[in-house]
Amino acid sequence: MHNARCTMSKHVNWLSILFIVYCTLYIVHSSPAQSKRAQDLYQQGVTLFRERKPNEAIPFFQQAVKESPTYLDAHMQLGMAYEYTRKPEQALGAYKQIIALQPNPAVAGQAYQQTASILLRLGRYAEAIPVLEAYSHNFAPQSSKAKQIQRGLATARFGMDALAHPVSVQPKPLAESLNVGQSQYFPVLTADEQTIVFTMLKPEGDEDLMTANQASEGGWQAPTPLSANISTPDNEGTATLSADxxxxxxxxxxxxxxxxxxxxxxxFSSQKTGDAWSVPQNLGPVINTRYYESQPSLSADGRQLYFISDRPGGIGKRDIWRSDRDAQGNWGEPVNLGQPVNTVFDEASPFMHANGQALFFASDGHPGMGGYDLFLSRFRPDSLRAGWSVPQNLGYPINSSEDQASLFVSANGSKAYYSFEEQKDGVSQRSRIYTFDLPTALREQVRPVNYLKGLVTDARSRKPLNASIDLIDVRTNQVVSRVKTDEQTGQYVAVLPAGGEYALYVSAPGYLFKSLAFNYTDKLTTETGMGKGMALDATLEPISNTSKETLNNLFFESGRYELSTKSRTELERLAEFLKVNPTTKIEIAGHTDDRGEAAANLELSRRRAAAVVGYLAQMGIDPARMKSVGYGKTRPAVAGTSDEARQRNRRIEWRVL
Structure with a gap:
């Protein structure tokens, strides 16, 4: 998978570290006296390497060890030059030659260290273990070096086990049409998977954001630059999108x-209205500091932002932080996610799934296969100790000995998208976007979400409306999601997580709100139909004496008129409407289905309507503005005696007087 670049760089490139070592390395081994010719060749090689000419330096080191086969320093420099020029097998040969000549780790420690490092990087874990064990004898058990070696041993053992128990994935390129630059990486998609945004690396080294839409006949259209407002000569990358x-x-x-x-x-952030993206705005000094901020991930409704920063106050070097956005659009003070998600090492590329609870991220601090691995941690708000679960390694071959940069998982939990860096002879060639079906074991841990997608219009003029869509958990009365329609088109996308009972409200100033009910308490997997998406257009009635709506989130026991506690969400919404429109008067009308005696149904409908008015009065609404009436079974909403028809006929309506 892709090893991130400029805007998403995770740590100092290991080749740069090697060069620093080369430049400070003089004599690190106890070599016997060498011939004058071998020493001259060695010094010429060192000079060339310090001039950043490793390919030219290699022949001099080769000649030096040919002239004096026991010249340990020349073997060492040859191995490191091979590493710098990405020739790991040749480097291993040089280091192993040192160990053969001088098996004592106290003398050949650098060779042991570099050998183990390469073997871990190549995923040759079984070979790395004896090297690390021998090298560990040099250090006291509690020393920092011993702890570093033990970490390497843990990586090797974890890697061996992961290779022996692979997860079932079959990655494949997403689409050849998306490969328009030298490399493509960090893909993100909308909830309906109809639009993709990714970072493209140009030959000149500039990074830009590209976008593409699903073609009507299948596949992907040719990508285009996201917006002239966003692209500059500087680097733009690692984008995140709200679900819509x-x-x-x-x-x-x-x-x-x-x-x-x-x-x-x-x-930076940009808002899309119609087909146009706004000029990007810096998220400001609350989010951005003089430190490093990168790799953002938005919640589905855009109300939470996860990102990477090395600002003070973290657990390690680069940590995952979270900020919440208030109703006015202002981002709050970021909070460190803390343990067990963050470690004393580096975390990278968080991705919050559309369900708002499954966090995928990369880390080089949790047990893994070497470098950065991908992990999953779930937030459990209902557990005895609410918080993040211990991160789970996603396993091989999703993870490998190479760095894994990021992962995007579809809203329905079925597919994952990532970038894979193709290599030849150890050298990166290009990065392409790949996809695979999420393994069943992982899919079971990702609560899928369904999504609503539609258009909100004026019921009379059919013009698109700038409306708000609120999703509320009726059991907790907490807002789960809050989105707005496009100001120009009236279109919206809202997610509906599985495992909940929700009220959904569509509202706009000057209109009656529309309430809808969605019960997904038993729908926890994609096999139950979740994640396929639903089309739901909504028409809002202007406030007038001919307007009426149904209250779909009022709950009564069968044959009773007492309101369930789950009804408070609906009643609070209606009370808020009446407070915002202080001159409006309404009628609350109760209706029943066709079963039972007419007189009993009429009385039940009256009592239910009166219970609603009574509750609203307790919430501070003037009783003089409200009228309750019962119609029993005399005014059915639909004809028929099916369960569905009877459910629709059992209702409470409200209309403007």
């Missing part, structure tokens, strides 16, 4: 001063 694809947060790194920021890399 209309809020974008991305990373921009300042080099030429085209876009001003607070640090080397900042987070």
């Amino acid at each position: 694809g209309r809020l974008l947060v991305f990373t921009a790194c300042q080099s030429s001063g085209t876009r001003q920021g607070f640090g080397s890399c900042d987070l």
Whole structure:
């Protein structure tokens, strides 16, 4: 998978570290006296390497060890030059030659260390273990070096077990049409998987955001730049989208001063209205600091933001932080996710699934296969100790000995998208976007979400409306999701998590709100039909004396008129409407189905309507503004005696007087 670049760089490149070692390395082994010719060849090689000419230095080191086969320092420099030029097998040969000549780890410690490092990087865990065990004898058990070696041993043992128990995945390229640049990586999609946004690396080294839509006949259309408002000569990348694809947060790194920021890399946002993206805005000093901020991930409704930062106050170096956005659109002070998600090492590329509870991220601190592995942690709000679960390694071959940069999982939990870096002879060639079906074991841990997608219009004029869509858990009366329609088109996308009972409200100033009910308490997997998406257009009635709506989230026991506690969500919404429209008067009308005696049904409908009015009065609504009436079974909403028809006929309506 892709090893991230400029806007999403995770740590100093190991080749740069090697070069620093080369430049400070003089004599690190106790070599016997060498011939004058071997020493001259060695020194010429060292000089060339310090001039960053490793390919030219290699022949001199080769000649030096040919002239003096026991020249340990020449073997060492040869191995490190091979590493720098990405020739791991040749490097291993040089280091192993040192160990053969001088098996004592106290003398050949650097060779042991580099050998183990390469073997771990290549995923040759069984070979790495004896090397690390021999090297560990050099150090006291509680020393920092011993702990580092023990970490390497843990990686090797974990890697061996992961290779022996692979998960079932079959990655395949997403679409050849998406490969328009030298590399493509960090894909994100909308909830309906109809739009993709990804980072493209141009040959000149510039990173830009690209987008593509699903073609009507299947496959993907040719990508285009996301927006001229967003692309600059500087790097833009690692984007995240809200579920409806209309809020974008991305990373921009300042080099030429085209876009001003607070640090080397900042987070910016842009809003899509119609087909146009707004000029990006810096998220401000609450989110961005003089430190590093990158790799954002939005919740489905855009109300929470997860990102990476190395600001003070974290657990390790680069941690995952979260900020919540208030009703006015302001981002709150970020909070560190803490343990067990963050470690004393680095975390990277968080991705919050559309269900708002499954967090995928990369880390080099949790037990893994070497470098950055991908993990899953779930937030459990209803557990005795609410918080994040211990992160789970996603296993091989999703993870490998190479760095894994990021993962995007579809809203329905069925597919994963990532970038794979193709290599030849150890050298990266290009990065392409791949997809695979999420393994069953992982899919069971990702609560799928369904999504609503539709259009909100005026019921009379059919013009699109700028409306709000609120999803509320009726058991807890907590807002699960809050989105708005596109101001120009009236279109919206809202997610509906499985395992809950929800009230959904569509509202706009000057209109009656529309309430809908969704019960997904028993729908926990995609096999139950979740995740396929539903089309739901909503028409709102202007406030007038001919307007009426049904209250779909009022709950009564069969044959009784007492309101269930789950009804408070609906009643609070109606009370808020009456407070916002203080001159409006309403009628609350009760209706029953066709079963039972007419007189009993009439009395039950009256009592239920009166219970609603009474509750609203307790919430501060003037009783003079409300009228209750019961119609029993005399005014059915639909004809028929089916369970569905009877359910629709049992209702409470409200209309403007």
